[in-house]
Amino acid sequence: MTESKQLQDLAINAIRFLSADGVQQANSGHPGLPMGAAPMAYTIWTRHLHHNPANPAWANRDRFILSGGHGSMLLYSLLHLTGYDLALDELKRFRQWGSLTPGHPEFGVTPGVETTTGPLGQGFANGVGMAMAEAHLARVFNRPGYELIDHFVYAIVTDGDLMEGVASEAASLAGTLKLGKLVYLYDDNQISIEGSTDLAFTEDRGARFEAYGWQVQRVADGLDVEAIDRAIQAAKLDPRPSLIMVRNIIGFGLPTRAGTAKAHGEPPGDAELNGAKQQLDWPIEPRFFIPDEALAHFRQALGQGAQAEAEWQSKLDCYRAEYPELAAELQRRLNGELPQGWNADLPVFPADEKGIATRASSGKVLNALAGKLPELFGGSADLAPSTNTWMNDFPAYSPEQPEGRNIHYGVREHGMGSIVNGMAYHGGVIPFGATFMVFSDYMRPPVRLSALSHLGSIWVFTHDSIGVGEDGPTHQPVEQLAALRSIPNLVTLRPADANEVRVAWEIAIENRHRPTALVLTRQNLPTLDRSIYAPAENARKGGYVLADLGGSKPQVILMASGSEVALIVAAGQRLADKGIAVRLVSFPSWELFNDQDQAYRDSVLLPNVELRLAIEAGLSQGWHRWTGLKGRVLGLDHYGASAPAAEVFRQFGFTIENIEKIASEMLK
Numbered sequence: 004m005t006e007s008k009q010l011q012d013l014a015i016n017a018i019r020f021l022s023a024d025g026v027q028q029a030n031s032g033h034p035g036l037p038m039g040a041a042p043m044a045y046t047i048w049t050r051h052l053h054h055n056p057a058n059p060a061w062a063n064r065d066r067f068i069l070s071g072g073h074g075s076m077l078l079y080s081l082l083h084l085t086g087y088d089l090a091l092d093e094l095k096r097f098r099q100w101g102s103l104t105p106g107h108p109e110f111g112v113t114p115g116v117e118t119t120t121g122p123l124g125q126g127f128a129n130g131v132g133m134a135m136a137e138a139h140l141a142r143v144f145n146r147p148g149y150e151l152i153d154h155f156v157y158a159i160v161t162d163g164d165l166m167e168g169v170a171s172e173a174a175s176l177a178g179t180l181k182l183g184k185l186v187y188l189y190d191d192n193q194i195s196i197e198g199s200t201d202l203a204f205t206e207d208r209g210a211r212f213e214a215y216g217w218q219v220q221r222v223a224d225g226l227d228v229e230a231i232d233r234a235i236q237a238a239k240l241d242p243r244p245s246l247i248m249v250r251n252i253i254g255f256g257l258p259t260r261a262g263t264a265k266a267h268g269e270p271p272g273d274a275e276l277n278g279a280k281q282q283l284d285w286p287i288e289p290r291f292f293i294p295d296e297a298l299a300h301f302r303q304a305l306g307q308g309a310q311a312e313a314e315w316q317s318k319l320d321c322y323r324a325e326y327p328e329l330a331a332e333l334q335r336r337l338n339g340e341l342p343q344g345w346n347a348d349l350p351v352f353p354a355d356e357k358g359i360a361t362r363a364s365s366g367k368v369l370n371a372l373a374g375k376l377p378e379l380f381g382g383s384a385d386l387a388p389s390t391n392t393w394m395n396d397f398p399a400y401s402p403e404q405p406e407g408r409n410i411h412y413g414v415r416e417h418g419m420g421s422i423v424n425g426m427a428y429h430g431g432v433i434p435f436g437a438t439f440m441v442f443s444d445y446m447r448p449p450v451r452l453s454a455l456s457h458l459g460s461i462w463v464f465t466h467d468s469i470g471v472g473e474d475g476p477t478h479q480p481v482e483q484l485a486a487l488r489s490i491p492n493l494v495t496l497r498p499a500d501a502n503e504v505r506v507a508w509e510i511a512i513e514n515r516h517r518p519t520a521l522v523l524t525r526q527n528l529p530t531l532d533r534s535i536y537a538p539a540e541n542a543r544k545g546g547y548v549l550a551d552l553g554g555s556k557p558q559v560i561l562m563a564s565g566s567e568v569a570l571i572v573a574a575g576q577r578l579a580d581k582g583i584a585v586r587l588v589s590f591p592s593w594e595l596f597n598d599q600d601q602a603y604r605d606s607v608l609l610p611n612v613e614l615r616l617a618i619e620a621g622l623s624q625g626w627h628r629w630t631g632l633k634g635r636v637l638g639l640d641h642y643g644a645s646a647p648a649a650e651v652f653r654q655f656g657f658t659i660e661n662i663e664k665i666a667s668e669m670l671k
Contacts, residue, residue, distance in 0.1 A: 006049075010300055011228060014049070015041045016283055017084065017297040019256065022076035023279065024290045025097040025104070027270045032098060032106065035253040035266035036074030038279070039225065040159055040190045043249050046231045047157050047188065048081050049301070051239075055308030056086035059115045062337045063315050065154045066117045066133050066429070070126030071161035071190065072107040073268065078116065079104045084293070084301035087115040095291060110428065110456040118428050119456045122448050124167030125421050127187070130156045131173040132425020132434070134182040134244070138405040139380065140431045144333045149322045151315070151333065152431075155239065158187045162200050165189065165208055169448070172418025177244045178216025179413075181402040185244035186235060191225075192253040198264050209248055218245045225251035256283045336378050336431045339515055345375045346509050352501035354532035361523040361565070362465040364501035366391025368508045373397060373408070376512065380426065381435035381461070382410030384419050389525075390437040390465045416442045420449030420462075427458040433512065437463035440480040440522060441471075443487065450518070454492040459515035463523065467497065468620040468639075469652065470526040470566055475645030485622040487520050488593055496592045497522040499568035500530045502539035503591055510543060510595070522565065526648050529569045536572075536587075545595030546607055546629075549587040553579030557586035559666050560608060562629065563618040564590045567657065571618055574662035583670065586612070593625070614669045620657055637665060 006014075022037030037044075047067065054064045069078045076097060082089045089103060096102035103113045107121030117133075120126035133156045141152040164170050177185055189208070193200045209219045218241040220234045231249060238245030254266025258278035271279070277287045286292050323330035335342065349371050352364060373379050373394040382400075387393040393409055400407035412419040419436045426434035436446075443450065443464050453460040464487075469479045487495045494517055496507040504523070511519035531549070533539060541547035549568070551557055552575050559578070561571040568589050575585040588607060590596065596604065608615065608629060615634035617626040623638030630636055637656060644651055652658065 006300065010296060011045070013294050014297040014300050015045045016285055017293055018045060018077065018080050019283070020280065020285055021080040021083070021094060021291060021293065023271060023276055025076045025079065025094050027273070027276050028095060028290065029098040030270050032076060032270065033073040033268045034076070034257075034271050035194070035268070036071055036161065036190060037077035037080065038257065038266070039192050039251040039253045039255045040074065040077060041255075042226055042228055043188045043190070043231050043251070044077055044081060044159060046228050046235065048085060048304070050232055051155075051235050052157060053154065053308075053311055054304065055312045056082075056115070056305055057309060058312060059087065061312050061315075062430070063152060063154050066130070066156045068118055068120065068126040068130050068156065068158040069108060070120055070130070070158050070164045071123065072120030072126065075104070075106065075108050078108055079113065082113065082115045084298065085304040086302050089114055091291060091293075118425070119452055122452065123161070123163040124169035125448060125452060126158060127160050127164045127170040128173035128418050128421030129425035129428060130158045130185060130187070131177045131182060132422035133429040134177070134184045135180065135400070135410075135422065136380075136426045136429035136432050137184055138182065139400065142406040144329055146322070146326060146329075149318060149326075151319060151322060155184045155186055159190055160187050161190050162193070162195055162204060166204055169417045169421055172415035173422060174212060174215045174217065176413060176415060176418060176422070180400075181216070181242055182244045183242040186238045187244070187246050188231070189246055189248045190251050191248045192251045194253045194262065194264055194267065196264060196267055209246070212246045216243060218243045220245070220247045222247060222249045225249045258282060332377070339430065341512065342375065345372070345512070347375070349505050349509070350501075351505070352530045354534075355530040358527045358529040359501050360525055360527050361498055361501065361504050362389075362391045362525060364504045365463065365508065365521065365523050366393075368505050370395055372508060372512065376433060378432045379435070380408050380410070380432040381423065381437070382412055383437035383463075384412045384416045384442070385414045386438055389439070390463055392435070392437040392463055412436065416445035417449070420446035423460050424449050424453050424456070424458055427453065427460045428456070433459065433461070435461035435463055437465065439466040439478065440464040440483050441466070441478050443480075443483050443520075447486070450487070450493065450520070451490055453518040454490050457492065457516045458518055460518040461511045462518065462520040464520060465523045466525045467522045467565060468524070469643040469655065470524055470620065470648045472526070472648035472651060473645055476642040479643035480621070481639055481642055482622050484522060484619070485624045487522070488625060493518050493520060494592055494594045495520045495522060497565035498542065498591050499563075499565060499589045500528050500539070502530065502533065503542045503589070506539050506542045507591065524566050526566065528566050531572070542589065542591050543595065544599050544603065545592040545597065546588055546590040548607055549589050550575075552576060552585045552587065553582060554584030556584055557609065557612050558584045559614040559616065559670060560586045560588060560612050561616050561618065561662070561666065562588035562590045565619070567618040567620060570657060570659055570662055573659040574666065577659065577663045578666055583666075585666075590617075590629070593629075616662070616666050616669065618657070618662060620652070620655075635665060635669060637662065
């Protein structure tokens with residue numbers, strides 16, 4: 004034991020009551036998890052976690068995830084106590100406007116918070132992505148005597164986390180990949196919001212994780228720091244991911260609420276909180292009391308962290324002298340910098356009426372990028388041959404070859420999304436995940452969280468419309484494009500041809516603090532003749548003028564994204580042949596178009612041209628923002644049908660003839 008039992012208890016109670024005082028002062032929050040889980044959090048943070056509170060971005064720090072993010076005051080208390088730049092006044096402003104202590108942990112808001120958690124299961128799966136990134140970088144860069152990338156991922160996970168399907172998906176993959184740097188402590192308090200977990204969660208959780216290929220240990224008494232410590236030590240020595248089931252009491256110390264659902268998600272009240280303090284021999288006043296001895300004990304993390312980072316930096320300096328090229332590459336990747344010439348020599352596709360599916364041109368661009376960007380790291384949910392997301396010259400990631408860059412996620416879309424985010428949080432890689440567009444619904448939570456957390460995650464969604472054809476309405480996305488566009492801070496790109504695909508990938512790679520969704524076709528699309536039509540590079544602005552046909556003063560504007568751009572090009576030419584002046588607008592990204600200034604937007608969508616027709620094989624929802632009051636939308640506000648793609652498009656009116664007819668009617 005490295006400290007006296009008296010000091011240990013004092014420090015643990017400091018965590019408990021800082022957390023409870025914060026919840027009570029806010030009159031909002033979750034006191035149960037912090038009060039019950041404080042001993043195991045204390046054990047991780049004082050005996051195992053390698054970190055430097057003065058530099059939360061130290062590359063070789065251990066990562067700590069509070070997957071049960073509702074217990075956020077536990078994390079905020081630990082961050083303050085160990086010396087992160089989180090003042091006590093911020094704990095007193097828990098859940099208040101503008102504070103650094105929001106209701107659930109948010110990446111980029113609070114120093115030391117590694118991942119945005121709260122939606123249960125997400126943090127659990129993020130940790131799997133972090134461990135994958137760690138193993139990959141370690142294999143690529145470490146050399147004998149220079150274990151520069153060597154850190155663990157610790158997490159506190161809850162009953163709710165383990166109930167969520169995303170955790171099962173991620174745990175299954177983690178076991179398959181033998182991610183031994185994962186050490187998860189399970190707050191096994193057997194209480195959820197509605198009552199006992201026996202109401203809905205009766206399986207043998209330990210046996211389930213053993214079946215996944217995890218090491219499972221059980222600590223019968225969550226107050227026993229030494230037993231928890233021994234379990235963590237054993238976990239760190241095991242090549243498998245580890246789950247330590249710690250039997251805790253939710254709301255420990257609360258006189259009438261401990262061990263009950265009432266402890267979970269509401270302030271304890273002054274009487275209950277004071278009773279807990281009396282029971283655990285803690286001063287009732289002042290609130291937010293921190294004993295000097297406890298604070299000094301926690302603040303040892305500053306000196307220890309500074310020393311650990313200095314030793315690591317010294318090792319890096321020696322590594323740089325011996326392996327200068329590797330060191331420079333490692334530093335570049337850890338800094339998130341792109342190499343010189345990363346987008347040189349990307350495919351430029353010649354004009355071709357038969358064309359190529361944008362999923363196929365995407366595969367060609369991805370493979371060209373893979374040779375220039377060694378940090379490009381990802382795969383698909385068992386769909387690589389269909390999504391064209393296999394990097395041909397590189398092996399698959401596996402326990403034996405963690406240097407591999409192609410990831411077999413299995414049929415686990417939700418888990419894949421959260422794992423991709425975990426890699427993005429970790430850094431040193433540019434992660435992507437791919438599936439069919441219709442299955443973006445399965446992974447909406449991590450897509451949303453990538454946007455909320457300003458991550459550079461790349462989402463590749465193929466088979467983007469009724470162009471899927473014979474597979475029918477179960478696999479034909481209709482509402483998904485509108486759903487993606489509704490996510491703030493997500494850039495959704497639906498390129499019109501192969502050259503717009505190239506530009507879309509460049510945008511995705513450059514956007515390291517904003518996620519990108521690439522929406523791609525199954526069916527071939529003509530590759531536009533860019534000697535006639537505007538350069539594909541203009542897609543960077545989200546919407547741009549492809550051409551003005553039939554005169555310099557447009558009477559009608561035809562706009563479309565993706566596969567429907569070829570339709571407006573052909574229909575526009577027919578209208579021009581009739582003497583009608585037509586403007587053609589390719590509109591791959593509403594978000595990027597909205598980022599442009601008003602003058603540019605007006606130069607594309609001329610304010611004095613009120614006759615505008617938008618064409619897209621998806622929900623019409625949202626298009627009226629761009630078409631205006633007198634404009635129209637040819638969309639798909641119902642589900643598709645099973646038939647060859649060309650026939651489905653014809654039956655639903657997505658034809659050159661119908662577009663010409665609608666535009667002509669608008670002009671009457």
